[in-house]
Amino acid sequence: MRRLILWGVVALMMLATWIIWLEPVVLPTVPVLFFHKTKDFERTAAWLSRNGFRTLSLEEFRGVLRGTRKPGRGEILLTFDDGDASNYAGLMRPLIRHREHAILFLVTDRLGEGPPRGISPSAPSLRSKSPQENSPAAALRGAGDADRYAASAPHAPNPYSLRWSEVVLMARAGIVELGSHSASHSFAFGSESLLGFATSPNWKTIQASSGDSRASLPVFLGRSALLGPSFHPDSNLVAALVASGSKARTVASGRETVRNFRLRGGSGRFEARSDYEARLNLELAGSRRAIEEHLGAPTDAFAWPWGQRSPELVRRAHELGYDLIFTTEPFAAVAGTDSLEVPRIGAEPDPAWLSTLLWIYERRTLGAILGRLHPASLPRQTIDPETNP
Numbered sequence: 001m002r003r004l005i006l007w008g009v010v011a012l013m014m015l016a017t018w019i020i021w022l023e024p025v026v027l028p029t030v031p032v033l034f035f036h037k038t039k040d041f042e043r044t045a046a047w048l049s050r051n052g053f054r055t056l057s058l059e060e061f062r063g064v065l066r067g068t069r070k071p072g073r074g075e076i077l078l079t080f081d082d083g084d085a086s087n088y089a090g091l092m093r094p095l096i097r098h099r100e101h102a103i104l105f106l107v108t109d110r111l112g113e114g115p116p117r118g119i120s121p122s123a124p125s126l127r128s129k130s131p132q133e134n135s136p137a138a139a140l141r142g143a144g145d146a147d148r149y150a151a152s153a154p155h156a157p158n159p160y161s162l163r164w165s166e167v168v169l170m171a172r173a174g175i176v177e178l179g180s181h182s183a184s185h186s187f188a189f190g191s192e193s194l195l196g197f198a199t200s201p202n203w204k205t206i207q208a209s210s211g212d213s214r215a216s217l218p219v220f221l222g223r224s225a226l227l228g229p230s231f232h233p234d235s236n237l238v239a240a241l242v243a244s245g246s247k248a249r250t251v252a253s254g255r256e257t258v259r260n261f262r263l264r265g266g267s268g269r270f271e272a273r274s275d276y277e278a279r280l281n282l283e284l285a286g287s288r289r290a291i292e293e294h295l296g297a298p299t300d301a302f303a304w305p306w307g308q309r310s311p312e313l314v315r316r317a318h319e320l321g322y323d324l325i326f327t328t329e330p331f332a333a334v335a336g337t338d339s340l341e342v343p344r345i346g347a348e349p350d351p352a353w354l355s356t357l358l359w360i361y362e363r364r365t366l367g368a369i370l371g372r373l374h375p376a377s378l379p380r381q382t383i384d385p386e387t388n389p
């Protein structure tokens, strides 16, 4: 018995030695990190550089996946989603100073025109929204206008996004490469099922002053607008339901039971298949074309909004010219990883946090365990126009 325990301990120690010390050297991984806003990336870039991390270009990364390039220890891919304006002010200097490289996944409809904005360390965050945009009144206006959130809503360039001049400048400087993150990054109603009404604590003021506690936003089954034809609810629907004292008001902060009922007859319509196909084409091929027009070179890289996709969508994106397609499945890439399903790990720029994350994902066994414990976020169930992943 003692002998058996002894052998067990020895086996465990050998396994730990392999997982912690040997595996990352013999079989290195390439963690692909994704970030969003970058108010201050200087500390992160300095930390990466000081700790011997090397940021790959898409071509080098492609070589790793194909097995034509052996990844070195500490090689990572940095990606930034959504094209937030802070990606210019926050990345330009740190990437140049520390000779690092990043991939920007752009939502092409959002990018504005005009010259690059000045980079000043003391400049207020470009991201701070105007007070009107966040007000309860604005949220309630949305309640009577469900189509506002529908996929067909035009997405005008917005001041919180990068400008074309800025991304072109960064790309020409060789510090970033551009990929598509769709044209509009839309969220849409995925079915005619109304789940209920959401009441946000932020809207209390309005309810109190209007004396109507039923005023709230309708909650539909929501999903990325790329996934299929979207449902367009009747824009008078909400007002009608509230007026009738509907019992559907159940959802608040996602904790309560969801009462799911079907809206009948004439209360909305699904997008025609042909319209969906045309829209999909604009999102995938149109965004790729927009990048090519501004940069003078096409991109082959795409990242799914919210990571939401289907085998059919992946096939379509590939046909339209993307051969490096990124998800949000939290695993590290290795030689032989499918280039149409490249995993990415959601990251925060905080060096302390990043060091733990990279320590784990440089070890493929530990990374695989953590990735399974923390699967990519499930398709979202509610329409939340304020969130912007």
Ligand SMILES: [Zn+2]
Binding pocket: 081, 082, 181, 185, 305, 306, 388, 389
């Ligand atoms: Zn996104």
